[in-house]
Amino acid sequence: MKILLVNPPNAGISIPVEKFGLKETQKIFKGEPFALEVLAGNLENHETKIIDLKIPGESLEKEISTFSPDIVAFTSLTCEANTVLNLSRETKGIDKKIKIAVGGVHASSDPAFFNRDFIDYLIIGLGKHTFRKLVDSLERNGYPEELAGVAGTNPQAGISFIRREFDRTDLVEEKPPAYDLVTVYRKNYVIDSLGISMGYINTAYGCPNNCSFCCIGNITGNRYIEHNIECVIRDLTLLEDIPVIRLVDANTFANPDRAKKLCNAIKSSNFKKRFIADACADSIVSDPGLFEQWQKAGLHAVIIGFEEINNERLSGWRKKSTLVIVQKAIEILHDLEISIVGDFIISPDYCENDFRKLETFVEKSAIELPVFSVLTPLPGTPLYKTMQNDIIIHNLDYYTLGNAVTETALPEKEFYTILTGLQDRFHRKARL
Ligand code: SF4
Structure with missing residues (x-):
């Protein structure tokens, strides 16, 4: 067909x-x-x-x-x-x-x-x-x-x-991704700030955590399913000319033993690549040695969903981390000279003081690339169930994570003026 x-x-x-x-x-x-x-x-x-x-x-x-x-x-x-x-x-x-x-x-x-x-x-x-x-x-x-x-x-x-x-079985591991079908587009898949080509690899699907705003669980039925390490190495070999590899797993380090084995396999294969991967703050704090090994294998940047610096909001969203864990994770990664892409979620109920506190924290932490999204109750998530009566915008075109689909506590224009100012200031000095 x-x-x-x-x-x-x-x-x-x-x-x-x-x-x-x-x-x-x-x-x-x-x-x-x-x-x-x-x-x-x-x-x-x-x-x-x-x-x-x-x-x-x-x-x-x-x-x-x-x-x-x-x-x-x-x-x-x-x-x-x-x-x-x-x-x-x-x-x-x-x-x-x-x-x-x-x-x-x-x-x-x-x-x-x-x-x-x-x-x-x-x-x-x-x-x-x-x-x-x-x-x-x-x-x-x-x-x-x-x-x-x-x-x-x-x-x-x-x-x-x-x-x-x-x-x-759903990974059909014996068959690699058909990278050749996007050869014609490949020159477009770049990291703007580095101006170099980036390829994608998957090492595991799903996530063992269950954060209330996250839709990852719907993809795997809330399971964490790991690829065979040999298959990951095979896929890396298929992208041999690509200098930067983004591991597009939701959570690469959820199983530390297996993450160590994967790291060793990458080191033994002698790839000269830089890797960008997602990790949770608590995984970093509970096993800094794992990240030290990965740094030696080429881990260049880690994407972390810090989400918040307010413990109450963190636990309300079922995040496993706290502000202390977030701070410790940043310290560990910076000691290892691993760059951080830090995701933060701005609640529509943010007031000026919340924005100010977050900006001070991000500035002091010297996070290389902070990313600020707006809390969005995506359909199919636990958060959607709890917030659905508060939703005032139902048109999914607005569900970009850049818009508040519930009422903002601040006047709307003020909320977005502060938000875009924050995004702009940090993105101008972003380095990755
Ligand atoms: S840790 Fe990340 S991927 Fe896992 S459920 Fe939470 S937000 Fe989703």
Whole structure:
């Protein structure tokens, strides 16, 4: 079958920009559509293409008319969900015989949103194994709705599906991501601040933690599933010309023993690469030696969801860390000369004093690249359940993590003026 995998274009509305004419902070990373490359890796014997609509000049309509796919599959973040609806509708309008599938974070977190008559199937959670089964079933004129992890749409009756119990089978480890399908785009996948090329590798899916605002658990059914170390080394070898590797796991160091083994395997393979990986502050504090070893293996920067400096908010979101742990983690990483990308969540109820305290903390901590998002109750998360009655903006175009979708305590303009000022000051001096 001919399969077209689609990375949707950049989407979303920015309240600070659109409503108040404030300056938007530039994005630092431009990443490859790794989830689609992973799916494509398991589609041998089918003709598969990836179109990355985040790259200027690409046209889905043109690709459909030249490639004539049997299946068009979209991935979608929450802020891209409306865009994916529009693209799906357009695709069906071009040729109603094309089967349309949607997967990714939003389909896994809020499948009912995509229950439309111009969409045929949803892939719920990890898709490498499930999507292949769906394609094979369609080829045999089978009944894909019977597959666990596949939801057939039915706008009249509502959506129902068999939930898949994810395990290592879903990683289909023997087949690497189809990196070759994005060769034409590769020059665009760079870190702006370094001006160098960056590639993606996955070493584990999911996370053992359960922070209330996080949608990662919906992808794996709250499981943490690790890749075989040999497969990670194989994938690194496939990206041998790429100098910087982003480990796109939600939590690379959740299993310290295995993280040590992976580190040793990377060292023995003698890769001359810089790595960027996600870690939790408490993992760093409980095993600084692990990060020392990783630094020697090339760990250049760690992305940490510090989220807050207020212990009450941290525990309210089920974060395992406290302010003391956050401070200690920063100290350890700086002693090791590992750069920090620190994520902070600004609650809509922030007052001027909260902003001031956070700015002072970030300044004093000398975090190389702080990233400030706005607390967003993403559909399908525990936070959504607790905040849903407070939501005043339901249009998912605003769910970019840059907008408050609940009432701000400060007057709205003041909130965004302080927020964008904070983002701008730190991004101008960011170094990674
Ligand atoms: S530690 Fe990170 S990835 Fe894990 S649940 Fe919390 S926010 Fe999500």
